[in-house]
Amino acid sequence: MLWLIPALPFISALMLISGWRVFTRAAVSIIGCGSIGVSALLTIVLGIQFMQSGQTSAVQHLWEWMQAGNFSAGADLRLDALSLCFAFVITFVGFLIHIYSTGYMAEDADYGRFFACMNLFVGAMLVLVLADNLLLLYFGWEGVGLCSYLLIGFWYKDPANGYAARKAFVVTRVGDTAMAIALFMLFQFTGSLQIQSILDKAPGLWAAGNATVVWIAFLLLGGAVGKSAQLPLQTWLPDAMAGPTPVSALIHAATMVTAGVYLIARMHTLFELAPAAQTGVAIVGAVTLLLAGCSALVQRDIKRVLAYSTISQIGYMFLALGVGAWSAAIFHFVTHAFFKALLFMGAGAVIVAMHHEQDMMKMGGLRKQLPAVYWVFLTGAASLAAIPFITSGFYSKDQIVWLAWSSAQGHTLYWVCAVTGAFLTAMYTFRMVFLTFFGAARNHQHPHTPGPSMMIPLYVLAVLSTVAGFIELPHTLGHVTLFSDFLRPMLPAVQLLQESAALEWASQLLAAGLTFLGIYIAWLWVIRQPEGMKRFAQMPFMQWLRVFWMKGWAFDDVYNALFVQPYVQTARMNRRDMIDRIYTALAAITQWFHDILARTQNGILRYYVMGVVIGAVVILSVLIWKVYV
Amino acid sequence: MILLYIILIPVIGALLSWLVSARSVTLCRWIALASLLLDLVIVTGIWLDQGDGGKGWLYNWQAPWIPQFGITLHLAMDGLSLVMLVLTFFLGALSVLVSWNEIRWRAGFFHFNLLFVITGIAGVFLTMDLFLFYFFWEVMLIPMYFLIGIWGHERREYAAYKFFIFTQAGGLLMLLAILGLYFVHAANTGVYTFNYFDLLHTPMARSLSQWLMLGFLIAFVVKLPAVPFHTWLPDAHTEAPTAGSVILAGLLLKTGAYGILRFVLPLFPAAAQDFAPWAMLLGVAGILYGGQLAYAQPDFKRLVAYTSVSHMGFVLLGAFAFNEVAYQGVVMQMITHGISTGALFMLAGVLYERIHTRELSRMGGLWPVLPAMGTVTMIFVMASLGLPGLGNFIAEFLILVGSWQANRPLTVLAAIGLVIATIYSLRIMQKVFFGQTERQFGLPDLNTREWVMLAPLVLVIIWLGVYPKPVLKMLNTARGTLNAARGTLHVAEAPDNTKRMQPSAFSVEPNQ
Numbered sequence A: 001m002l003w004l005i006p007a008l009p010f011i012s013a014l015m016l017i018s019g020w021r022v023f024t025r026a027a028v029s030i031i032g033c034g035s036i037g038v039s040a041l042l043t044i045v046l047g048i049q050f051m052q053s054g055q056t057s058a059v060q061h062l063w064e065w066m067q068a069g070n071f072s073a074g075a076d077l078r079l080d081a082l083s084l085c086f087a088f089v090i091t092f093v094g095f096l097i098h099i100y101s102t103g104y105m106a107e108d109a110d111y112g113r114f115f116a117c118m119n120l121f122v123g124a125m126l127v128l129v130l131a132d133n134l135l136l137l138y139f140g141w142e143g144v145g146l147c148s149y150l151l152i153g154f155w156y157k158d159p160a161n162g163y164a165a166r167k168a169f170v171v172t173r174v175g176d177t178a179m180a181i182a183l184f185m186l187f188q189f190t191g192s193l194q195i196q197s198i199l200d201k202a203p204g205l206w207a208a209g210n211a212t213v214v215w216i217a218f219l220l221l222g223g224a225v226g227k228s229a230q231l232p233l234q235t236w237l238p239d240a241m242a243g244p245t246p247v248s249a250l251i252h253a254a255t256m257v258t259a260g261v262y263l264i265a266r267m268h269t270l271f272e273l274a275p276a277a278q279t280g281v282a283i284v285g286a287v288t289l290l291l292a293g294c295s296a297l298v299q300r301d302i303k304r305v306l307a308y309s310t311i312s313q314i315g316y317m318f319l320a321l322g323v324g325a326w327s328a329a330i331f332h333f334v335t336h337a338f339f340k341a342l343l344f345m346g347a348g349a350v351i352v353a354m355h356h357e358q359d360m361m362k363m364g365g366l367r368k369q370l371p372a373v374y375w376v377f378l379t380g381a382a383s384l385a386a387i388p389f390i391t392s393g394f395y396s397k398d399q400i401v402w403l404a405w406s407s408a409q410g411h412t413l414y415w416v417c418a419v420t421g422a423f424l425t426a427m428y429t430f431r432m433v434f435l436t437f438f439g440a441a442r443n444h445q446h447p448h449t450p451g452p453s454m455m456i457p458l459y460v461l462a463v464l465s466t467v468a469g470f471i472e473l474p475h476t477l478g479h480v481t482l483f484s485d486f487l488r489p490m491l492p493a494v495q496l497l498q499e500s501a502a503l504e505w506a507s508q509l510l511a512a513g514l515t516f517l518g519i520y521i522a523w524l525w526v527i528r529q530p531e532g533m534k535r536f537a538q539m540p541f542m543q544w545l546r547v548f549w550m551k552g553w554a555f556d557d558v559y560n561a562l563f564v565q566p567y568v569q570t571a572r573m574n575r576r577d578m579i580d581r582i583y584t585a586l587a588a589i590t591q592w593f594h595d596i597l598a599r600t601q602n603g604i605l606r607y608y609v610m611g612v613v614i615g616a617v618v619i620l621s622v623l624i625w626k627v628y629v
Numbered sequence B: 001m002i003l004l005y006i007i008l009i010p011v012i013g014a015l016l017s018w019l020v021s022a023r024s025v026t027l028c029r030w031i032a033l034a035s036l037l038l039d040l041v042i043v044t045g046i047w048l049d050q051g052d053g054g055k056g057w058l059y060n061w062q063a064p065w066i067p068q069f070g071i072t073l074h075l076a077m078d079g080l081s082l083v084m085l086v087l088t089f090f091l092g093a094l095s096v097l098v099s100w101n102e103i104r105w106r107a108g109f110f111h112f113n114l115l116f117v118i119t120g121i122a123g124v125f126l127t128m129d130l131f132l133f134y135f136f137w138e139v140m141l142i143p144m145y146f147l148i149g150i151w152g153h154e155r156r157e158y159a160a161y162k163f164f165i166f167t168q169a170g171g172l173l174m175l176l177a178i179l180g181l182y183f184v185h186a187a188n189t190g191v192y193t194f195n196y197f198d199l200l201h202t203p204m205a206r207s208l209s210q211w212l213m214l215g216f217l218i219a220f221v222v223k224l225p226a227v228p229f230h231t232w233l234p235d236a237h238t239e240a241p242t243a244g245s246v247i248l249a250g251l252l253l254k255t256g257a258y259g260i261l262r263f264v265l266p267l268f269p270a271a272a273q274d275f276a277p278w279a280m281l282l283g284v285a286g287i288l289y290g291g292q293l294a295y296a297q298p299d300f301k302r303l304v305a306y307t308s309v310s311h312m313g314f315v316l317l318g319a320f321a322f323n324e325v326a327y328q329g330v331v332m333q334m335i336t337h338g339i340s341t342g343a344l345f346m347l348a349g350v351l352y353e354r355i356h357t358r359e360l361s362r363m364g365g366l367w368p369v370l371p372a373m374g375t376v377t378m379i380f381v382m383a384s385l386g387l388p389g390l391g392n393f394i395a396e397f398l399i400l401v402g403s404w405q406a407n408r409p410l411t412v413l414a415a416i417g418l419v420i421a422t423i424y425s426l427r428i429m430q431k432v433f434f435g436q437t438e439r440q441f442g443l444p445d446l447n448t449r450e451w452v453m454l455a456p457l458v459l460v461i462i463w464l465g466v467y468p469k470p471v472l473k474m475l476n477t478a479r480g481t482l483n484a485a486r487g488t489l490h491v492a493e494a495p496d497n498t499k500r501m502q503p504s505a506f507s508v509e510p511n512q
Helices: A004-018 A025-053 A081-104 A111-130 A134-152 A159-190 A195-205 A211-227 A236-242 A245-254 A256-266 A268-273 A275-298 A302-322 A326-353 A371-385 A392-406 A412-437 A452-471 A482-487 A501-528 A530-538 A540-550 A555-573 A578-600 A605-628 B002-020 B025-050 B079-098 B107-126 B130-151 B156-189 B206-223 B232-239 B242-267 B269-296 B300-319 B324-355 B371-384 B391-406 B408-432 B448-466 B469-485
Strands: A057-068 A071-080 B057-066 B071-078
Touching: A004 A025, A004 A111, A025 A081, A025 A111, A057 A134, A057 B324, A057 B391, A057 B469, A071 A081, A071 A111, A071 A134, A081 A111, A081 A245, A081 A256, A081 A326, A081 A452, A081 A482, A111 A134, A111 A245, A111 A256, A134 A159, A134 A195, A134 A211, A134 A236, A134 A245, A134 A256, A159 A195, A159 A211, A159 A236, A159 B391, A159 B408, A195 A268, A211 A256, A211 A268, A211 A275, A236 A245, A236 A302, A245 A256, A245 A302, A245 A326, A256 A268, A256 A302, A256 A326, A268 A275, A275 A302, A275 A412, A275 A540, A302 A326, A302 A392, A302 A412, A326 A371, A326 A392, A326 A452, A326 A482, A371 A392, A371 A412, A371 A452, A371 A501, A392 A412, A392 A452, A392 A501, A412 A501, A501 A530, A530 A540, A555 B269, B002 B025, B002 B057, B002 B071, B002 B107, B025 B057, B025 B079, B025 B107, B071 B079, B071 B107, B071 B130, B079 B107, B079 B242, B079 B324, B079 B448, B079 B469, B107 B130, B107 B242, B130 B156, B130 B242, B156 B206, B156 B232, B206 B242, B206 B269, B232 B242, B232 B300, B242 B269, B242 B300, B242 B324, B269 B300, B269 B391, B269 B408, B300 B324, B300 B391, B300 B408, B324 B371, B324 B391, B324 B448, B324 B469, B371 B391, B371 B408, B371 B448, B391 B408, B391 B448
Parallel strands: none
Antiparallel strands: A057 A071, B057 B071
16 A cells, blocks of 8 residues: 555546546646645545555555665665654645645646646655665655756746756755765665665664765755755755645655655654764754745745745754754654745745735735735744644744754854744745735735635645644653653654753743844844934945845855856856867878878979989988998 | 568668659659668567567578578577667658658659668678678778768768768778688688677787787777767768658667677677777766767757767676676667667757757747657757666666676766766757747747657657566577677676676577
């Protein structure tokens, strides 16, 4: 049965690709959403069975994929707590996003192609998380990359979209290549790519801090930062917003970009053996969450705010992974999937309502006009900003903030980054809310009200964004550990260095205080004192900083100068292949000799006589020279 | 005898189709197609017959030709030959289909040449006599020269000359090396023979074996082609008619790879081992250099031609990695590259028939007009960049896994080739199908004939990516025959947990 979960999306994608002429829109919707819905149901049923059975994992062997020499890899699927958790989010949130898409994309000419790509994506993503060996995982990993490429460039008529799509593919491929090298190394040393066997063998093969395992872990991290848009490969994600909004919700917020988190959590034993790499994960996460948070603060495009916010929130997950708080990272992944999908789809509803306007500076006052969208968006924003007690984002983020300091691998600096990030998050989130929904309407067109197919998924996600937090509550507030207990067979518990309820309270209160401070500043900035803010922003340094952050810390410019331009320019210069010049020159020299010699054959007798005489004189002179000297 | 029939069928087909072309061109096309399909059925039948295929040599046939000089008509087939023959007749039949509308001028002579090239290729894959091998090597060359020179595009004569001179120069070096080997063997044993099996394990001085090895190797890397001998390829591929490009990319290049696997490594194991780092370096240079040139090309066919340089670099890298995993990857690469690049050339041809240009800058925005063609192109573009689930990934991954054991820095550089492949491959989609149209084309999408030739390629490339086991298994039989040849070889520093290549227990003599 397990195989059906990824197979259904694949089959439906195949049907949609091959039958694109035949199907009506209704048929496309039924096939597209139906298959994901059935997959989601199957996941839930299998998940319940699995939890009741008390097994820690179940493997289904499908067929032997490849076998060459001593290398082999099977198409095997594995169900355990971690993959179940991801599969649930993928199919369930995926299903909601599909339903939403039937409304969002209703007018699009390429309706069938859209669902074909979306279903292909869900299938590949499910293979990624259900794979029993790293090669099959890599299959899913590249497969989602392909779908991401296809969907970012979905509106292919604009070359800018095509550029964004190719950028996403190429940048993530850089990470994928690092990951591929990690696979070569893992195979070389463990003789297998089967995940469980690697994790079992690793502690026996390598002592902690062994150079090999550190290399492997860093290379895996390279793959993870590419897919999850973390430093230094984060540059593709903001541009990826060129795709349709449901794509941003599904691929670039809820599921694909968290594949890196999945990979690190899945291979956590290797990272435990490689403390340097694990510290690397934490530092990447901490720095990324700050940089992206700052960039989110100054964007004008509502989707770009959410894109930077996604980068920043995944930074939190990386930070959690880096300090060994494995289940906290996964918990944040789950809540983030809910509230970020909600926010993206809410933003999509706003964008549709505003006749495809994405610039927040041209929105405003939508609270009155789109009350339903406003409320669900506010729920998501509250969760993202981590408003205490009533939002899931609070519980998941709070756990990371606390563990960043208190876990065995924690550090005060991580905690400072996390808390600062919380402040930034609240500020940019509510800046977005205020700009979009409050104040005076800056655009006087009458907004469309989204239909039920778009609103129902939003309601469901709004509920989940609120209640999903209650499955895991901190020590200080009830101490529920349902979620981490569920993951315990796969992911070890975090090792705490300090355990102090007082300090935990202090940390929580500080974070909560900073959240409210952030909201207050956003309120001052947008609603209360926009003029004062404008004057502040007019200062030369602030203006420079705004542009700098707007461009995402100018990473694109640096990469462009360092990699893109040199490559493109040398390619352009060498278009005609300099090696060919050697052969052309050879041919030219031959031709030249030919011309010279041909010139001597001119048919004029006296030249020939002259030639004979000169030849005779030379030969005689040489002979005489030889004999007499 | 069946091996002889395999070679004779296209010869007869060639003569017949030339003869009937005066009366009916359509009949001539059908004869050409039928003879190749018949061969395809025969070799596929042999494959299906093998089941598990544990044997080393499947068929062996021998007849004296010029006994005074030790020259025999010696044909033999192992798993490697069989797989390559299936590919040969598969792509051969498709190349007849692809020329159905394109070639109207002197179609009889065209098919005569086409079938003769295929005969030569089949002969190269089957013969176990070095003199006969050289004979077939030349048989491939001359009809190909005509195919490019007569039915090619604008600069066809230049391209045909260039192709001829490059391959011929390489071939002459090989002839010298063959003769050198022949006389060295005779000097040592007193027996004058061109028989492959007798010449294996000819004892000779290290320096001499290095020279002879280079003679063979240069002929093969020119054909492959490896940087810096690749410059004939873009011209030949670009100027050739579609069928010619398909045969060149799909099959002719593979004879170079086949030669390395069949002759260079088994005949001169020690010398090849000495040369391995340099050969691998050439391979990596090809991957990176070819990839960058592909990116820069303004011409669709030229772009695809340079991707061949890049992909064949993987073959050279893997062949000189001296281990089993890489070797299987190399053969997979030969097959999958034949299919994916062949398909891309066909698509370029199909497109050319519609818009009469190969200039990428004059294309764009074709997706809404040609969605089916766009989808098929997307599949092969993805194959070309090594997307898992398509055959090329299996090949390149196995090669890299294998070469990692042999040489890590070079493998890392080769892996960067995956990024470069992404860059040039996506450029194809963008330039041809996405973006805005300059002018509105009212073009027909794929017709039935085009579906008939492209659909099998799509199915095969997916099949090879998802379930490559039958092919890999068939290659295991060839492992016996090639390993036996390399049995005395000591393997490069292999890490602890990898199984070293075992000297095989297979006897070198084929079962008669």
